[in-house]
Amino acid sequence: MINPExxxxxxxxxxxxxIIDILHKNKNEIANEPSLINAAQTFETVFLQKVREYPKDNKDINGVLGLLYVLHHGKFYKLTETNLKKLTIELAExxxxxxxxxxAKQYPDEEICKxxxxxxxxxxxxxxxARAISHSKSTINWIEVYNRLFELINNPEDVATYFSGPRFINAVREILPYHPDYSQYIQLRGQEGKSTSRRIFYYDILMDIDELTRIRIVDKITSIVKPFLPEKVQAIDMIMGKKVIDNDVISATKTESQADSNPVVFISYSxxxxxxxxxxxxxxxKLTTDGVKVILDRYSLTAGKSVxxxxxxxxxxxHKILIIFTPNYKLKADKRAGGVGYEYSIMNIDLYKNQTTNEKIIPVLRTGEMKESIPEFMQQFIHLDLRKDENFHISYSDLIREIYNEPAIIQPEIGNKPNFN
Incomplete structure (x- = not known):
């Protein structure tokens, strides 16, 4: 028999x-043993409190929530009414x-469910x-719109505007949540013998949906690109019949100035x-969507380029360099091996010169303990700990503030001496 301990x-x-596995396999024992019932109900309460600390897109946690819901409704394990309500609302969110x-329909009076x-x-x-008006003939020249749109998002050298396959499909899924993700879609295209060329499958995705949804997706993409290429976005808007406000037109000079205001971050990792x-x-x-111009080898390095x-x-x-430390990174850095070794050598020279005023390099610990992952010279600098995925949103907030030089705590200005009389 299972021990509550x-x-x-x-x-x-x-x-x-x-724990879910135990609840399933030992349902009969748990249902008849008070100490086990108490342990199981403690799990319910603690888990449903803790789950609020996990990101909404944490697949592992969402999987556990779903299994617990199935256990209850499959009569393998019975939740208390209070915890069933908490579980259902958490799943709805x-x-x-x-x-x-x-x-949400199971608890329609709750605010979040409403x-x-x-x-x-x-x-x-x-x-x-959209379906009701789909029979009417479109007045938009979609071939021209698409050609301009693809040109807009097809510059791999500009990470802010470039839409890779996954990024494009993620934008589509924000409007159509049930659209296949990138890997599913590419696999499906392969099975159907269709081209996986980005230019072709982007077009197929847009043309296979109704016009109203297509407009929403194009608007979503152009709204992201607009701060960087306003005049080209304006041209697309005009073809789609939108009113263009003069104040909305940004000069090329202003565009360059805005682009310059975006921090540039190089990521060094193994x-x-x-x-x-x-x-x-x-x-x-994620950094890119938050206005950071990221330099990453996987964005920029292609065959024939000099590493x-x-x-x-x-x-x-x-402006800033993120070093993602892992045991393997330390090994390569210490041996000065490969690209990591070369990067570390150059950064080390700069650090030696500016040990007391380092504002450029941000050490990030991803796996392992500090001594096994961070080279000895680098251990003197405060690092950000991004080892726990469940706390990523907190650590990321610290990171993005560091990049933008926006500290969470700002020392107030020194006031006047109090009057002691």
């Missing part, structure tokens, strides 16, 4: 999936579109309106494995 130990370690709506229901029904109404490379790429993408030249130019151009 096992549940408490797993609870302390936040090993939620293992974390689920996409129709799923969120279905969860908001989800209203948003869903509003989108459904828009879709119905290619440890695919998961680490993906994490770094996701970090670069040393890229590294030298990147370090020279960057």
């Amino acid at each position: 096992e549940i408490y130990q797993l609870l302390q370690k936040e090993q939620w999936s293992n 974390r689920s996409p579109f129709k799923e969120a709506y279905n969860y 908001e989800i229901i209203t948003n869903y029904e509003s989108i459904v109404n828009e879709i119905e309106e 290619w440890d494995d695919e998961a680490h490379k993906e994490w770094v790429l996701n970090l670069a993408n 040393p030249f890229f590294i030298e130019q990147s370090i020279s151009q960057a």
Whole structure:
């Protein structure tokens, strides 16, 4: 028979999936043993409190929430009514579109559920309106719009405006949450024998949907690009029949000035494995959406380009340098091996010159302990700890503030001496 202490130990370690497994496999024992019932209900309460600390897009946590919901409704384990309500509302906040709506309908009087229901029904109404007018002939020259749009987002050298396949599809999914993600879509195209050329499949995605939704997606993309290429976006708006306000037209000089105001950040990291490379790429993408011009090898380095030249130019151009420390990074840096070794050598020279006034290099600890991941000379500098994905939103807030030189705590101005009389 299972010991309640096992549940408490797993609870302390936040090993939620293992507890779910116990609830499922030992449902009969738990239902008839008061000490186990108490341990299970403690898990419910603690988990549903802790879950608020996890990001809404945490797949592991969302999976546990879904399993717990299935356990209850499959009569494998019965939640208390209070915790069932908390669980259902949490799922409503974390689920996409129709799923969120279905969860929210179970508690329609809760404020968050009212908001989800209203948003869903509003989108459904828009879709119905689009279908109602789809029979009418479009007055927009979509071929010209698309050609201009693709030119707008097809410059790999400009990370702010460039839309890779995943970035384009993520923009589509913000309007159409149930559209396949990038890997699913490319796999589907391959199965159907269709081209996976970006120019072709971007066009197919836009032309396969109703015009109202297509307009919303184009507006979404152009709103991101507009601060950097306002005149080209204005041309697209005019073709689509939008009114262009004179004050909205930004001169080329102003555009360049605005672009210059965006901080430039170079990310130095080692290619440890695919998961680490993906994490770094996701970090670069998030920084880009927050107005940072990121220099990343995977954005810029292609066949035939010089790696040393890229590294030298990147370090020279960057306002800030993020070094993503891992045990493998330290190993390569200490041995001065490969691209990491070359990058570290150049950065070290600058650091030796400016040890007391370093404002350029931001050390980031991703995996391992400080002594095993950060070279000895670098250990003297305060680092940001991004090892725990569940706390990423907090650590990222510290990072983005550091990049923009916007500290969370600002020392107030010195006041006047008090009157002691």
